[in-house]
Amino acid sequence: MANNNLFDSIPSGIIPQQWCNLPYLHILDLANNNISGAIPNCLHDLTSLVYDESSMAATLFGEKRYAEQTTLMDKGGEREYGNNLIYIYIYINIIDLSRNNLIGEIPEVITSLIQLIALNFSWNQLTGSIPKKIGNITGLERLDLSNNNLSGPIPKSISSLNFLSHLNLSHNNLSERILSRNQLQTLDDSSIYADNPLLCGFLLPTKCPGDEDHTSNSSTSGGGGSEDNGAKNDNEMLWFYVSMGSGFLVGLCGVCFTLWIKESWRQVYFRFVGIA
Template sequence: MCSLSFLYWLRLSGNNLSGELSWLKNCRSLNTLDIGDNKFSGNIPGWLGENLSSLSKLRLRANLFTGDIPQQLCHLSDLHILDLAHNYFTGSIPCCLGNLSGFNRFTSSKSAFTFAFSSESIYIHQMDLVVKGRQFGYTSTLELVNVIDLSSNNLSGEIPVEITNPPDLGTLNLSRNQLTGKIPKKIGEMRWLETLDLSSNYLSGSIPSTMSYLTSLSHLNLSYNNLSGSIPSTNQFQTFNDPSIYEGNPELSITDVDAKDKDGKKKVDNKEDEYDELWLYLSTGVGFIVGFWVVCGTLVLQRSWRHAYL
């Protein structure tokens, strides 16, 4: 059992460690816990959200954890990185996760400022996170990253509306679960959302038109669900030209995306044809003028040529 009551940062990721988490019970000063990519198992104990109340970053990714995601995690008010991906969690997503103040951008910035001038800043801390479909190693900017990644589990039920509460959340990845119901319309209020991956679930209904308000969104994946209706065609959705992010939804009108691509290509081709035609007329006119003055100008200037011609 942990006897280092002053332990602030613990990173044991990428090993072959196993067992449960009882040894962490007295690590009350922990701010960051990264034990991802191991073989830890069992449930997340409820005391983790009560005893380790200072946690702001929790990465349990790629282990063998089972059971429900405990409601006690919602006691971690400073939490702004929650990565539980690639485990065997079941049950529903706790609604209260969307009420954590740690996902507020200004709160995170304040923490980063304090951290930069603390004694711990002499060490280089790093955490690997999957953002925009790729894994990145974050160091100095880690305090500014806001992530909820619950992908590749066995979570069920609907996406709670409360999960869309944090306007400053940057990454929301709920892919490869068994989620049902509709995409919450309130998701359009997440002004700083850059990554949204809801693929490989059982979501139904239409894509909310409010999602076109997500002006920071650069990575979207809604594939392999039961979505229907048409795809929004305004604002941010004009930048998503990859049809694969919608595939696997038989009743979704992905033809609009194809039509948009073809229309855009047609406009480019038409513009190129106009340029070619203009260049043809211009070159013909210039060639005539130059040819005319080469012949006539010579006759005007050279008297002997003029006499010979006559």
């Protein structure tokens, strides 16, 4: 953990509330332990993750580099941050509590840590919903809440995370429609939402309620129009032939009737036919 004198890990137990009183903490990495209990509700006291200290640090200390190295889980793999990668005025703000036995809900105060770039609560036993104001963490690049028992809809505010490049919400009990706007349009991997039986819509084979009716109505409307046009054309052709046949019959009857009542015309006609 950066800017502190903490050593070793916490193999078991809970996260101490006292750790919220570490104003210079930038990396809280407790992954792969046996930590239980709830996520502390005082994380907003980690002021270095709430306020932008970079400009002040650069002014006071200049381009001082860190001497130590840090290895963090990033997008499923490990990434090293060393003395040539982190400047004192460019902070890497990360919370990684993955692969523990944490229970309870994700505290809403997590959304006040607007300087975070990575948040990983995966592989725990968290319940409840994703905080509605998760979009307040505007600089968030990586968010992994997979393999928990989270429920409810995906908050609309998550679509406002314009720097989000890695998202994993799989293996939960999330429900309702998947968002497909803004930055989320670029994250078009269906595995992001895998094993959430109640999710529907974009990228998933499960259609949301109303989608089937819309598709059906569109198909019916399109198909019905073609059938109506075909029937209309058939009727027009039928009436054309009926009219033509009727006209021919009326004309023939008229000629025959005229020849029947006009003997002089009849003689002329027979004489003409005989000559022909």
